[in-house]
Amino acid sequence: MAQYIAFSPKVEVSTNLISSIIAAIPQQEQKVRNIFARNGIKNIQTSDWFAQQKFLNSYKEVAQNLGPHLLFEMGKAMFESLSFPEEIRTLEAALNHLDIVLQQSHREGQSGYYRLLSFDRRKKEARVECKNPYPCYLDRGILTGLSRGFKPSDASLINVQLDSNLPHRLIGAESSIYSILWV
Secondary structure, eight states: OOTTOOSOTTOEEEGGGHHHHHTSSGGGHHHHHHHHHHTTOOSOOTTOEEEHHHHHHHHHHHHHHHOHHHHHHHHHHHHHHOOOOTTOOSHHHHHHHHHHHHHTTEESSOOOEEEEEEEETTTTEEEEEEESSSOHHHHHHHHHHHHHHTOOTTOSOEEEEEOTTSOOGGGTOSOEEEEEEEO
């Protein structure tokens, strides 16, 4: 599976998160808005749904024209708009619930998944598999924002890294594994 290619042309994404994503970097906001508009995402209302492929095309153009680091920042900003139930208070619980939260923003077919593979409090490490058509940089940003938002009480620093020792979507694999480490 390649990045930027929807699993199905029927999958739609809610725009309830799009404002925070577009405004992730204020200095680039107008350029990002123009990119999304060129890809058919404009006049956004919070109840709108657009084809996932339009979002993927927009993300690809952002990466090509403004750089992949902006996708990372957009992912971090997306976390700010995600809504977690009150009972979710720990990083482990949030990582376990991430897929449910993001699936609520998709409809009409398989959009991929986020799966917590392991969580070791003693080693201060978690591993998450992301199998979806979104760019790796965006997923890393989402995981970074979530990890910082639900930072363990014994953590002073959190780092999220793509496990480049395993096959990953940047080189055409079906999924990517991320390590979340804290000290």
